[in-house]
Amino acid sequence: MRIAGVHLTLLVGPVVPVPVPQPVLDALTQVEVVQQDEAAGAFTLQFTLSVRSPLHTLFLLSGGGVIPLLRVIVVATVNGMPEVLIDGVVTKTEIVPGADQRHTTLQVTGDDLTTVMQKLEFSGLPGLPYPAMPAEAVVALILAKYAFLGIVPLVIPSIAVDVPIPTERIPGQQGNDLEYVRMLAERVGYVFYLDPGPAPGMSRAYWGPKVKVGVPQPALNVDMDAASNVESLSFSYDGNARSLPIVYVQNEQTKVPLPIPIPDIGPLNPPLGLVDPPPQKFRELPETAKYTPVRALLLGMAEAAKSADTVTGTGSLDVARYGRVLKPRQLVGVRGAGPAFDGLHYVTQVRHTIKRGEYKQSFGLSRKGLISTLPVVPP
Incomplete structure (x- = not known):
């Protein structure tokens, strides 16, 4: 697929993908990739299909179960800068018939490598035990088994590490690895996702807090x-979207639960707007009184992290005009939208749509508060 300033690379293969032959790349008509903040990434490839096309064996048979793990990597090089859009596996193939053989379309869909983490189920009680191991150690141990796929774990310890005492309780895994890792992340207000790249065949498994700091991407300019x-x-803007969780810690001497409010602001999640209304409602968590103070604090932080952003935005752009690929889970500047919405925003999701001759993105933004915290938004 030829686009001015953009070069697309497609790699396909079992476990270790390789560049596809030229006839397959020539038959590719559309690529759609969705990258979301906390959900799994997904992709859709569309090909023109003929009777003698090698796509019959490359995708149709493998999608039918002959090859249990057919891996697909899509790389977009914009102005000499390569960006891995998706590293995933095929989950479904279908043919959309046309008026004749020339117009028949093969559609290949799939998800990122988190699909592999759902293959092995642990059921029954008490589950796979992890004695005397905090959540951080459990996550690192689980992710280690996927190193053969090029997955590199990045595990950020929580603020208050909770090490279970084996004589009191031994955590046990129920369900598959993806469900358990995400459950452990929710308990401490963290997120878990796979970030493809930086090189093809590699992915970063991030388990940690949402990071809303760092160098922003080039600004999105509107009406300029x-x-x-x-x-x-x-x-x-929704000023009623926020709530303040209240946890209860029980005093060991008096047995009286003490209410403690938990704010939703941390060192890695600073407010991106100057004017932000206080929480409009309280969310009490009385069940935390029966837990240890550390565990109650972690649950309160998890609820605080779910507090909705008051400002949300949606838009679309042409990559050739923007000059680079807009990435999710990072900051981006906005200029020309007015004093209330100019400034830095967090990119929550990005949808890539690549056709012959065009490469466009639709995106979602969010932040807490109105009016920029920066005197000047960097270009």
Whole structure:
């Protein structure tokens, strides 16, 4: 697929993918990749199909179960900078018939490598035990078994590490690895996702807090005449979206539970807006009184992390005009949207749509508060 300033690379194969032959790449008509903040990434490939096409054996038979793990990697090189859009496995193939053989379309869909983490189920009680291991150690141990796929774990310890005493309780895994890892993340207000790259065949398994700090991506300019680089951008504000969780810690001497409010602001999640209304409602967690203070604090932090952002935005852009690929789970500047919405925003999701001659992205933004915290938004 030829686009000005953009080169697309497709790698396919069992476990270790390799570049596809030229006839397969020539038959590719559309690529769609979805990257979301906390959910699994997904992709859809569309090919024109003929009777003698090698796609019959490459995708159809493998999608039918002959090859249990057919891996697909899509790399977009924009102005000389390669970006791995997706590293996943095929989950479904289907043929959309046309008027004749020339118009028949093969559609291949799949998800990122978190699909592999759902293959092995642990059922029954008490489950796979992890004695005297905090959540951070359990996650690192689980992710180690997927090193053959190029998955490199990045595990951030929680603020208050809770080490279970084996004589009191031994955590046990129920369900598959993906469910258990995400459950452990939710308990401490963390997120878990696979970030493809930086090189093809590698992925970073991130288990930690949402990071809303760092160097922002080039600004999204709207209504700035020749400097505009987005096709559309709109924002909404909901001042009633936030809530304040209250946990209860029981005093050992008096047996009286003490209420403790937990704010939703941390060193890695600073407010990106100057004017942010206080929480409009309280969310009590009375069940935390029966837990240890450390565990109650972690549960409170998990609830605080779920507090909704008051500002959300959606838009679309042309990658050739923007000059690079907009990445999710990072900061990006906004200029020209007005004093209330200009400034830094967190990119929650990105949808890539690549066709012959065009490469476009639709995206979602969020942040807490109105009015930028920066005097000048970097270009």
